[in-house]
Amino acid sequence: MAKPATAAKRPRRERGSINPDDIIAGAFELAEQVSIDNLSMPLLGKHLGVGVTSIYWYFRKKDDLLNAMTDRALGQYVFATPxxxxxxxxxxxxxxxxxxxxxxxxxxxxxxxxxxxxxxxxxxxxxxxxxxxxxxxxxxxxxxxxxxxxxxxxxxxxxxxxxxxxxxxxxxxxxxxxxxxxxxxxxxxxxxxxxxxxxxxxxxxxxxxxxxxxxxxxxxxxxxxxxxxxxxxxxxxxxxxxxxx
CATH class of the missing domain: 1.10.357.10 (Tetracycline Repressor, domain 2)
Incomplete structure (x- = not known):
């Protein structure tokens, strides 16, 4: 049986110390560990050391977060080719x-x-x-x-x-x-x-x-x-x- 996705726990942040850029960056970090399919808001909250409601304040559902991640990937992605x-x-x-x-x-x-x-x-x-x-x-x-x-x-x-x-x-x-x-x-x-x-x-x-x-x-x-x-x-x-x- 496959092991459930887990995230390394960080020290808890102070309330209001997280912003959308931090959340998106943390989502990429977590996705590297557990994959896009297994990425979840509760896991991301644990990974970032914040309550999940802090994430929902900026991204109401996972699909909204994935949209933001996709936009960033598209904006930063450049083919390393002549x-x-x-x-x-x-x-x-x-x-x-x-x-x-x-x-x-x-x-x-x-x-x-x-x-x-x-x-x-x-x-x-x-x-x-x-x-x-x-x-x-x-x-x-x-x-x-x-x-x-x-x-x-x-x-x-x-x-x-x-x-x-x-x-x-x-x-x-x-x-x-x-x-x-x-x-x-x-x-x-x-x-x-x-x-x-x-x-x-x-x-x-x-x-x-x-x-x-x-x-x-x-x-x-x-x-x-x-x-x-x-x-x-x-x-x-x-x-x-x-x-x-």
Whole structure:
């Protein structure tokens, strides 16, 4: 049986000594220990050394606190990766994608708040729109139309987020003792009924697994398609250039 979430007890604060910033910072500290799912107002009060009513004064329910945590995560989160460069669009976009994935994979709290909880939130979109604009501009300079540049970056973003979220859900299930039948663990197929499936599965390939192999294969497919679009656009533009000459 899983142990209930607990928080380290601090000396009790004086009444009125807590503020929203302290509460949010403490919530991040506590979430690192017990996870976003197990974060609760009573646990947070114990962690901060205040009565739970002091927290409810600023955040009437857990969802309000999670909204504030998400806003802070979105405001402070910056991908540790160089911008997508037009002159080296393929490698720089691949590096950007790998850095995004590495950052989220290494921080479950960011993943839970930004990718899972706020995946469809308008504020999540707005928080990164300047970075997306720069990436799309570089892809247009590299030879894609604005529409294809947008779709390419969007596909990379969805691929990264999908890979991270699937891995995060797998980790949650495994922690809960439900991971034995996950696709990331399973070798599927038999030599008699599905020999090809059994062969590649035994070699480490996984259907639906959010592993490095599947991530890199999918990323390569997106980049290959973008490269083909750029090449096709270059070829179609060449006759026009010659006629102008």
């Amino acid at each position: 911008y997508v460069e037009a002159a080296d669009w393929r490698e720089s976009l691949a590096t950007h994608a790998r850095a995004m994935r590495k950052t989220f994979m290494g921080n479950p709290i960011l993943c839970d708040l930004i990718l899972i909880r706020s995946a469809l939130s308008p504020r999540a979109v707005r928080a990164g729109e300047q970075e997306v604009e720069k990436a799309i501009t570089s892809l247009v300079e590299a030879g894609l139309s604005a529409e294809d540049a947008f779709d390419t970056y969007s596909a990379v973003s969805v691929h990264v987020r999908g890979s991270v979220v699937l891995h995060r859900l797998y980790e949650k299930n495994r922690a809960a003792g439900e991971g034995a039948h996950q696709l990331e663990d399973a070798i599927i197929g038999t030599a008699e009924s599905t020999p090809l499936l059994a062969k590649v599965s035994a070699e480490g390939h996984r259907i639906g697994g959010a592993d490095e192999r599947n991530f890199e294969f999918g990323l390569g497919c997106i980049l290959d398609h973008a490269a083909a679009l750029i090449e096709a656009g270059t070829k179609s533009a060449a006759p026009k250039s010659r006629r102008k000459g």
